[in-house]
Amino acid sequence: MHNRISGIFVALFGIALLFFVIPYQTEAVDYGWLKPATLPSIAAVIITLSGILHAVCPRGRIEFRLSSALRALLFFCIGILGLCMMTINYMMAAPILMLVLMWVIGERRWKWLFTGIALLPACIWFCIDFLLKRPLP
Amino acid sequence: MIDTHTILTGFADALTLHNLFFVWFGIIVGQLVGAIPGIGPVMAMAIAIPFTFTLNPLPAIGFLMGVSKGGLVGGAIPAILMNTPGTPDAAATTLDGYPMTKKGKPEKATKIALYSSVTGDAFSDIILITVAPFIAVVALKMGPIEIFALMVFAFSIIAGLVGDSMAKGIVSAGLGLLCATVGLDPENSTPRFIFGYFELYDGIPLVSMALGMLAVAEILRRMARIRGTIKSAIVIPKAQKKADRGVSFVEFWACKYTILRGSVIGTILGAIPGLDSSAASFLSYATAKQASADPKSFGKGNIHGVAATESANSAVAGANLIPLLTLGIPGNLAAALIISALMIHGIQPGPLLFQEQGQLIYGLFGTLLMANVLNLVSGLLGLRLWARVIQAPESIIFPAALLLCMTGVYLATGGLFGVAVMFVFALLGYLMSSFGYSVIVFVIAFFLGERFELSLSQSLNIIDGDLTILLSHPVALLLFILAIVSAIWFGLKSKGKPE
Amino acid sequence: MKQLLSIVVLACIMVLPSLGHSQEWSPKGSITLQIGFGAGGSTDIMGRLVAAKIEENTGWNVVVENKPGGGGIAMFSSLMREKADGQTLGLGVSMPIFLNLASRGDKIPFNIDTFDYLATIMRGEIGMVAKADAPYNTLEELIAYGKKQKGGIAVAFDAKPQQLVLEPVAKNAGVKFKFVKHKSGAEQVQSLLGGHVDIACTAGEHVKYIESGDLKMIASMSKDRQACSPDSKTLIENGFELYLEPYFYIAAPKGLPENVKATLAKAFDEAINSETVKNSLLNSMQANAYNLGPEGTYTMMSQGAVDIKALVKAAKTQ
Numbered sequence: 025m026h027n028r029i030s031g032i033f034v035a036l037f038g039i040a041l042l043f044f045v046i047p048y049q050t051e052a053v054d055y056g057w058l059k060p061a062t063l064p065s066i067a068a069v070i071i072t073l074s075g076i077l078h079a080v081c082p083r084g085r086i087e088f089r090l091s092s093a094l095r096a097l098l099f100f101c102i103g104i105l106g107l108c109m110m111t112i113n114y115m116m117a118a119p120i121l122m123l124v125l126m127w128v129i130g131e132r133r134w135k136w137l138f139t140g141i142a143l144l145p146a147c148i149w150f151c152i153d154f155l156l157k158r159p160l161p
Numbered sequence: 162m163i164d165t166h167t168i169l170t171g172f173a174d175a176l177t178l179h180n181l182f183f184v185w186f187g188i189i190v191g192q193l194v195g196a197i198p199g200i201g202p203v204m205a206m207a208i209a210i211p212f213t214f215t216l217n218p219l220p221a222i223g224f225l226m227g228v229s230k231g232g233l234v235g236g237a238i239p240a241i242l243m244n245t246p247g248t249p250d251a252a253a254t255t256l257d258g259y260p261m262t263k264k265g266k267p268e269k270a271t272k273i274a275l276y277s278s279v280t281g282d283a284f285s286d287i288i289l290i291t292v293a294p295f296i297a298v299v300a301l302k303m304g305p306i307e308i309f310a311l312m313v314f315a316f317s318i319i320a321g322l323v324g325d326s327m328a329k330g331i332v333s334a335g336l337g338l339l340c341a342t343v344g345l346d347p348e349n350s351t352p353r354f355i356f357g358y359f360e361l362y363d364g365i366p367l368v369s370m371a372l373g374m375l376a377v378a379e380i381l382r383r384m385a386r387i388r389g390t391i392k393s394a395i396v397i398p399k400a401q402k403k404a405d406r407g408v409s410f411v412e413f414w415a416c417k418y419t420i421l422r423g424s425v426i427g428t429i430l431g432a433i434p435g436l437d438s439s440a441a442s443f444l445s446y447a448t449a450k451q452a453s454a455d456p457k458s459f460g461k462g463n464i465h466g467v468a469a470t471e472s473a474n475s476a477v478a479g480a481n482l483i484p485l486l487t488l489g490i491p492g493n494l495a496a497a498l499i500i501s502a503l504m505i506h507g508i509q510p511g512p513l514l515f516q517e518q519g520q521l522i523y524g525l526f527g528t529l530l531m532a533n534v535l536n537l538v539s540g541l542l543g544l545r546l547w548a549r550v551i552q553a554p555e556s557i558i559f560p561a562a563l564l565l566c567m568t569g570v571y572l573a574t575g576g577l578f579g580v581a582v583m584f585v586f587a588l589l590g591y592l593m594s595s596f597g598y599s600v601i602v603f604v605i606a607f608f609l610g611e612r613f614e615l616s617l618s619q620s621l622n623i624i625d626g627d628l629t630i631l632l633s634h635p636v637a638l639l640l641f642i643l644a645i646v647s648a649i650w651f652g653l654k655s656k657g658k659p660e
Numbered sequence: 661m662k663q664l665l666s667i668v669v670l671a672c673i674m675v676l677p678s679l680g681h682s683q684e685w686s687p688k689g690s691i692t693l694q695i696g697f698g699a700g701g702s703t704d705i706m707g708r709l710v711a712a713k714i715e716e717n718t719g720w721n722v723v724v725e726n727k728p729g730g731g732g733i734a735m736f737s738s739l740m741r742e743k744a745d746g747q748t749l750g751l752g753v754s755m756p757i758f759l760n761l762a763s764r765g766d767k768i769p770f771n772i773d774t775f776d777y778l779a780t781i782m783r784g785e786i787g788m789v790a791k792a793d794a795p796y797n798t799l800e801e802l803i804a805y806g807k808k809q810k811g812g813i814a815v816a817f818d819a820k821p822q823q824l825v826l827e828p829v830a831k832n833a834g835v836k837f838k839f840v841k842h843k844s845g846a847e848q849v850q851s852l853l854g855g856h857v858d859i860a861c862t863a864g865e866h867v868k869y870i871e872s873g874d875l876k877m878i879a880s881m882s883k884d885r886q887a888c889s890p891d892s893k894t895l896i897e898n899g900f901e902l903y904l905e906p907y908f909y910i911a912a913p914k915g916l917p918e919n920v921k922a923t924l925a926k927a928f929d930e931a932i933n934s935e936t937v938k939n940s941l942l943n944s945m946q947a948n949a950y951n952l953g954p955e956g957t958y959t960m961m962s963q964g965a966v967d968i969k970a971l972v973k974a975a976k977t978q
Contacts (some may be wrong), residue, residue, distance in 0.1 A: 025890055032594045034332050041339070051351040051764075056839075057621035060353050062348035063614050064339055071335040075326045084326035088595040095385035096591060100584070103377075103563060107580055110567070118568075122560050129387050140557045146442035148568055156208055159692075160568075161577055207698075211708050304856030345730075348841050350820050352730070352764075359737050362730025434850055435843070488853065489868065490846045497846075501705055504944035511868040575698070575726040606868065615843065622840045623814055623856065629812070 026086045031079030038072030102128065114160040118145040162549075165326050171523025180220050184528055191542050192536075198239050198376045198562050199569025201248040201368065202232020208497045208572075210505070218506040218521060223528040225502055226246030229495045230282060230494060230532050232374025233475045237274040241467070242267055242395055243553045245376035245562060249367060251440040252375055252604055257459060258464025264462045265405070267395055268548060272408045273464050274471045275540040277420045279533055281472030284424035285431060286529045289486075291574040293349020294515075297487035298430050300432045304618030306631070308435065310640035312613040315440060317644040319605055320651045323449045329598045336593075337603040340365055348618040358578070366574045366582060369608060373586025374593075374600050380566070381591055384559045394551050394558040408464075416468040419449050423469045427476025432483045434492040435612060440573035443605045445473030479529065485510055488520060547619050685923045687747055690721035693910075694739060696732030696749055696752045702945055706781055706908060707751045709940050713931035720927075731756025731770065736911070740770045744915040746924055749778065754961065755821050755906040758968035772965050775911040776921060778956035779928040780904075782947045784820065784863040784906040786881040787889070792874055799879040800897045803833040812836030816848040816852065816860035824971040825881065825895070825902045826861070832900065849875070865908065867946040888946070902971075906965070909957050925954045 046068060050061040106121030122140045131137060152158050174180070194205040205228050214219035236248035241258030254274060260269035303311070316334070321518045323330025343354045344364030355361040423445040430441040436534065449469035450459040459466050481492035481497075489511030491497035503510050508518055515522055551558065592599050624630050631638065693711050697703040704726060711722040727735035732752035742748040760768055788799070796802040802919045806813045815837045817823050824841050830837040840857055842848045845865035851873065852860045859878060860866075867888045869875040877889035885894060895902050910928055912921075931937055932951045942947050952960055 026596065030598075031328070038335075040591075045354070049354045049356065050346075051349075051353075053349045053351060056348050056618075057625075058346075058348045058614070058618040060349060064342045064353065067335045067339040067342070071332055071339070074328045074331040074335065078326065078332065081328075082326075084329055084597045086595070086597050092382075093591075093595065096381040099381050099384045100588060100591075103567070103587075104451070104584060105382075106564075107567065107577060107584065110571075110580070111577055114568075118564060122564060125384070125560035125563065126556050126594050129384060129556045129560070130389070130391060131554065133554075136554055136557050139596045140560060144561055144564065150567070152572065157723070158208065158572060159725060161571060207704075210705070211712070301850065301854035304851060306856075340679050350759075351840075359734035360729040362733060363728060431917075484850070488850070490850045498882065501702065501944065505705065506939065507939075507943040509868045509943075512872040512874050513868065575728055615841070618841045622838050625811060625838050627811060 025087075026088060027082030027084065028079050030084060031075050031077075033075070035072050035075030035079060038068050039076055041068040042072065044046075096126070099125065110161045115145065115149060118148065163338070167519040168523045169368055171520045171525075172527040174219055174520065174524035175223075175527025179529065179536075180524075180528060181222055182221035183216065184223040184227045184532050185539065187227020188231035188532060188535050188539055189543075191228035191233075192229075192235035192539060195232035195235025195247050195251075196238040196543075197235075197565055197569070198243075198245050198247050199566035199571070201573070202228050203248075203494050203498065204368075204569070205232065205571045208494060210498060210502050213502055214505060218503070218508060219524045219528065220526055221502060221506060222499065225499055226289040226525075226529060227532050229478055229499075230475070230536050231539070232470075233282070233478055234275055234278050234536055235543070237278065237467075237471055237545050238271055238544070239376075239562075240258050241270045241274060242547065243558070243562070244379045246371070249371040249375075249604075249608075250325045250439050250477075250525070250603065251469040251470075252371060252439055253446045253474075254467060255375065256446060256470070256601065257461075257463050260460065260462035260465070261467065262395060265396075266462070267551075268406045268544070269391065269408055270462075270467055271544050271547070272541075273413070273416070274467050275537065275544065276408060276413055277416065277423065277468040277472040278418050278475040279537045279540070281424040281474075281476035282479055282536070283477055283530070283533045284421075284472075285428040285476040286327070286526075289479050289483055289529075290526045294485045294487050295545060296432050296483050300434070300484060301488070302632075302636070303433050305616045305623060307627060307640070308433070308612065308639045309616035309620045310634075310637035311433075311436075312616060314608055314640045314644040314647070315609055316445060316606075317648040317651070318444055318447045320648060321451055322443070322605075323599055323602055326456060326597065328594075330602050333593065333599045333602040334606040336598075337606025338610045338613070339393065340370065340603075341607045342576070343615060347611075347615040348622075360574075360578045361435065364611065365586075365607075366570075366579045367608075368573045369570055369579045369582040370586050371604060372570055373583035374564055374590035377563065377583060377587035378590030378594065378600070380559050380563050381587060382594075383555065384563075387555055387559075391554045391556045394553060394555040396552075397651065401420065407415045416465055418452075419465045419468045420472040422448060422452070423472030425477040427473035427547070428480040430473075431477035431480025431492060434490045435493070439605070439608050441477050442474040443601075443648070444659075445469045482529075486514055486525075488512060489514065680867075685746070685917070685919045686718075687720050689747070690723045690911045691726055691746070692723050692748045693749070694725045694727050694735050694748065696727060696729070696735035696750065698728040703751065703908065704754060705944060706941065709937050710751075710781060710928070710931050713934050713937050714927050715933075718927050730760070733757070733760055736775070737769050739911070740774050740913055742913050744776070744913040744918055746912060746920040749774075749910055749912045749924070751781075751907055751908065751910055753906055753908055754964055755783075755819060755904070755968075758965050759820050759972070761965055762969040762972040766837050766930055768772060772961050774914055776914055776916045777954055777961060778910040778921065778925045779932060779954070780950060780952045780957050780960065781908040781910070781932055782941055782945065783882075783950045784908075784945075785886050785947060786863045786884060786904050786906070787832075787862055787866050787892070788826075788859055788861055788878045788881055789852065789866045789870070789875045790854070790859045790878050792876050793877070796878065797876065798893065802878055803835050806833075806835035806837075806931045809836075813859065814838045814840055814857040816840050816851050816857040818842045818848055818861070821904055821968060821971070822861040822881070822970070824975050825904055827975060828902065829895065829900050859867050886968055907952075907960060908956075909961070921954060929953065 109117035119141045236251035237254045240246040240251040240254040244259040246252045255590045258270050427441040427446045430436045446469045450456045481496040483518045484490040570583045695707045739750040796805045845862040848860040851857045870888045877892040880886045880894045938949045
């Protein structure tokens with residue numbers, strides 16, 4: 025069932041590309057052999073057709089479990105928040121990101137928490153900012 | 162030609178303690194940055210170039226070559242141990258390397274990776290030293306039409322990697338191709354799919370895509386899987402038999418054809434400017450799988466799978482120097498960086514290089530051979546270190562890997578935009594692999610896509626509607642026929658064995 | 661009394677220069693030089709060379725940052741929003757900026773007047789080159805040869821403006837050019853040596869091959885003839901009022917205070933004209949350091965933008 029849904033979804037994505045995204049996100053040129061939209065359109069057609077084919081006769085394994093996907097999404101969101109904090113200051117964001125990630129995973133041992141939260145960001149700062157003189161965000 | 166005196170003084174230059182120190186230092190740096198997800202050897206070289214201003218040319222280039230060679234060995238380590246390639250070149254190594262780790266044989270897997278990597282590298286270096294000028298002339302004959310034919314052939318070979326559902330494999334390839342078209346189009350330089358982000362003019366940053374799809378998606382998956390007790394990131398069974406820890410000569414010898422094939426593929430693709438080393442490792446992997454008596458064991462921890470990819474991607478490194486030293490044309494990004502380093506030292510890579518700088522070139526050749534030995538030695542020492550590091554609890558390994566990916570992509574792409582792109586691809590990679598769409602096929606289609614479209618545009622313009630021109634390109638015609646044959650062959654094979 | 665006066669005068673003499681000095685601005689903290697291209701490329705190396713020399717000359721701290729994307733568009737789009745205090749500067753190349761402003765200016769958030777200009781570092785010299793054994797040596801011979809070829813002449817190029825300049829040449833001369841896009845000058849040379857194209861338009865990459873006798877120059881696409889092949893005529897000498905001169909230049913957000921601008925321009929001029937930078941540019945890019953100064957750079961930028969706009973317009977109306 026998941027297979028069929030994914031096939032339908034892929035086919036819809038291909039159609040959306042073909043009719044909505046490609047015309048608006050490419051420029052028309054009036055000369056030359058390979059137009060900017062040519063290859064993307066071919067790819068979109070291939071995606072659509074294969075998606076339909078897959079929805080009609082689905083094959084292959086699926087390893088999708090909602091519970092672990094939601095948990096992965098949680099870590100994804102933590103990562104994004106870390107990224108947002110980095111736009112302000114890297115040296116503030118990195119330890120907080122590490123703390124939250126490690127805490128949510130369930131790490132409570134001080135030794136490892138200290139390594140991840142203090143030692144690692146300090147090490148990165150030392151190598152990149154101090155030794156190599158490349159600015160961190 | 163060059164007299165023996167120049168050759169001997171060149172080699173003597175290479176064998177000084179001073180030079181040895183810088184090459185070794187380069188290799189250690191390379192293995193380290195290669196093994197840390199997010200920071201690759203190309204970036205390390207780009208950062209290191211200004212620091213080589215002060216050195217003499219030979220140690221400077223030796224150092225950079227050391228970083229490049231060490232990086233190829235280092236990149237395989239996290240690919241095998243954590244399923245997260247340290248560099249895009251090592252993407253294919255995850256296919257069989259990580260299953261070997263899951264079987265409890267991480268040490269065996271990393272050692273065969275090291276041995277095949279060094280063997281492939283040495284092979285291409287020897288080809289470089291002996292027949293470079295000849296190969297370079299042949300490689301020049303590979304024009305846009307031939308490259309396009311080669312791309313088509315590569316796509317047909319990769320059809321052998323799609324796995325249990327052809328439709329899903331084609332969707333992956335289509336998506337990879339589509340993502341490769343983001344940015345300026347090759348013929349008219351008009352922006353496509355940039356959605357207002359000027360950063361996308363140059364296309365989706367390769368490191369963002371590769372690390373997002375391959376590394377971050379896997380890191381998220383692994384972090385989500387930790388429930389309750391926290392284990393080591395990998396557990397090597399304590400009471401493991403010695404045979405499972407190392408690689409015996411018999412086992413290595415059993416891989417001789419695989420490694421030789423990988424080395425040849427890597428050398429050929431490396432000598433043709435503009436192709437990428439990851440293409441070589443995928444091609445080598447796909448052909449090794451097809452040549453194997455037991456293709457089904459690939460992807461489940463076959464030692465040949467690791468040997469095939471690592472020999473090929475390392476062979477590219479030496480072969481890239483063939484067009485660089487003989488013609489002054491860089492084959493890939495690492496080679497382009499070597500060119501800029503040479504130029505900073507006032508050396509013009511180009512047709513006159515061998516005549517003007519014979520001694521330096523042979524010094525460089527000596528350095529390359531020395532670097533191979535050093536790579537093996539420090540690789541063996543380094544593997545012990547990484548095997549220890551990776552036994553730290555997974556609660557620190559995966560968050561640290563994520564932070565390093567973010568930092569590395571920030572540095573490589575010059576901004577947080579690249580990091581955001583990496584997260585987008587992490588999401589895509591997670592969904593694709595959950596629903597059984599091959600991430601590897603996506604990645605390789607992306608790698609090949611840009612060159613595919615460019616060479617298609619070039620070929621169409623050269624042919625200009627006159628198909629008789631094709632008749633004067635026998636190599637291209639041969640490749641097209643081979644592509645059709647292999648596509649049919651793979652098609653039959655996959656039909657013959659329904660799952 | 662006289663003594664007192666002389667003391668006052670002396671004091672004034674001593675104070676005045678220091679007054680002048682205090683107006684001569686020095687940066688607070690480090691200056692960031694943003695480069696619109698990736699690490700390791702020729703623009704990056706150029707920027708780092710100049711930055712290192714400025715640090716050495718002035719004692720300031722100059723941090724180099726790579727902001728690649730769209731041939732500098734990404735970098736300049738963010739540079740325009742920085743404070744105009746001289747602490748953040750950008751290094752770009754003129755041609756891709758001109759081309760994007762001309763062909764899709766409405767989508768680009770800046771124009772030439774959005775920035776203050778400090779200096780140019782060098783000028784790229786583009787040449788139309790062919791393999792040494794090609795049956796033509798000059799543009800006239802190439803055109804004569806092209807008229808005899810049924811399929812036309814395959815021309816390699818790596819940037820749109822080159823095509824824009826050569827299209828009117830082909831049209832006026834009545835020959836057919838098949839334009840084959842390449843990724844870089846090195847790849848053009850590769851195609852040329854392999855015999856896959858007939859001529860190529862390279863920016864400096866040709867010099868060492870002309871010296872070695874593998875390639876020859878058909879025409880210089882700069883305003884002047886080039887040092888590596890002084891006998892090759894320019895397009896203008898051949899009767900086509902066309903030329904291309906990509907400049908590498910330094911810009912800052914609009915509205916720099918006069919003293920800041922003057923101090924920075926002086927620092928850049930000293931660095932660009934130093935022996936180390938000159939020699940390194942000659943070695944790595946086969947080009948001479950060439951600083952137009954703040955006014956000269958602004959004139960060049962405004963004029964170049966107008967010229968390229970005209971070319972783009974001409975190509976569209978064809």
